[in-house]
Amino acid sequence: MPWLQIRLATRPDHSEILEDALLLAGCKAVTLIDTDDKPVYEPIRGTTPLWEHTTIQGLFEEDVDVGQLLSLMDSVIAANQLSVASISTEILEDKDWEREWMDNFKPIACGDRLWIVPSWQSPPDPGGVNLKLDPGLAFGTGTHPTTFLCLQWLNDHIQAGDSVLDYGCGSGILGLAALLLGADRMTGIDIDPQALVATDNNAVANGIAPNRYLVTTDAHELEQHYQIVVANILAGPLCDLSDAIASYLKPGQPLVLSGILAHQADAVMAAYSQTIAFDPVVTLDGWVRLSGRRK
Structure with missing residues (x-):
């Protein structure tokens, strides 16, 4: 009405x-x-x-x-x-508000092979890596610049057999994308129990076997080291947790950070300066992605 x-x-x-x-x-x-x-x-x-x-x-x-x-x-x-x-x-x-809402979401290309595709739409590239993900709750859907920047990095760098830690996993979009791109296993951690539900639901929707991932709120369940660590949260927590996040990497292994405004990049890099050698900063719509390797 x-x-x-x-x-x-x-x-x-x-x-x-x-x-x-x-x-x-x-x-x-x-x-x-x-x-x-x-x-x-x-x-x-x-x-x-x-x-x-x-x-x-x-x-x-x-x-x-x-x-x-x-x-x-x-x-x-x-x-x-x-x-x-x-x-x-x-x-x-x-209006048909549900239909109008659905029409606002289109498949997103995140590189040369990865697509984020709403479940009600057909993949533009059936032969590509298609992560089915519906907008819902307050978690990532790939549309925000920080999520998109991280997905681009994963598209370009994930190799078969990688182990990935998604620190602050939310919907699980980054870790699940890594699995579809060829990673062997993924661990997601988040302080919000609803993130565990969202990640599980998205894993099921994408046919990802339960033995390929773990999602938890308990840091004691994490492995000692991962080959890739990605954290798309906020600048403040990234700085506060810098020692903990970097500790999950061995020397030479990559770290990807986002959720950072352009004017916050220097402060975040300073917090990791003792452990991470950073690549050039990548910026999109006022947000940045920081990537580098453990020294």
Whole structure:
């Protein structure tokens, strides 16, 4: 059915009052978005920041009295002396939202042989290495520059028989891609138990035998060394865990790091400077991939 959408452009410190008012008025869903489209990529630890200019977006059933709703919001704004730059409403047409969502995801080429392919689409290259992966939860799907950069590296470097550690595995996309590219075995570790479920489901969807991979939240289950270690997390954890991550490599073996903004690259490399000799930095859309070998 169609929905009425209301949007209020405000300040972050005024958003909670407006959100409560919308919900009391019968709003079915409230979303906070960045008015200026300036995402917060890696907030300061221990904080949950909102943007300097925040837009509150609410959905109501189509038959809501728009005049009454706007009058109510005007009263709330005046009574609380809130700063609201603009208020707008529109009717969202009834659509097949699932189909529209699915149409947004296309197969992604990650080099000369690796493709990430949504399960409902046919592989563009049936003879290539096709990893079936559906968007879901808050884990990697190959669309983010950091994931894409890591997949490109794996496409170019994985050799038959490699053992791979996917540190912070999320959906398992990197480790599972390595297996399809010819790696012998993969271990994925993550602090979120849901990552284990996501990786298992993706392994089953791609016909990967259970004896070829292990996914765990317990570092004690990891092997002493791997031939390749890849970690696509965030700059802060990469720095904090530098000694632990590098310890899983013998001299001469490669490390791949991502989840790093361009201005963070020097700090991350400095954290690994005693153990890793880095290759030239690779950048995509403001994000970087660092790769190198254990000294």
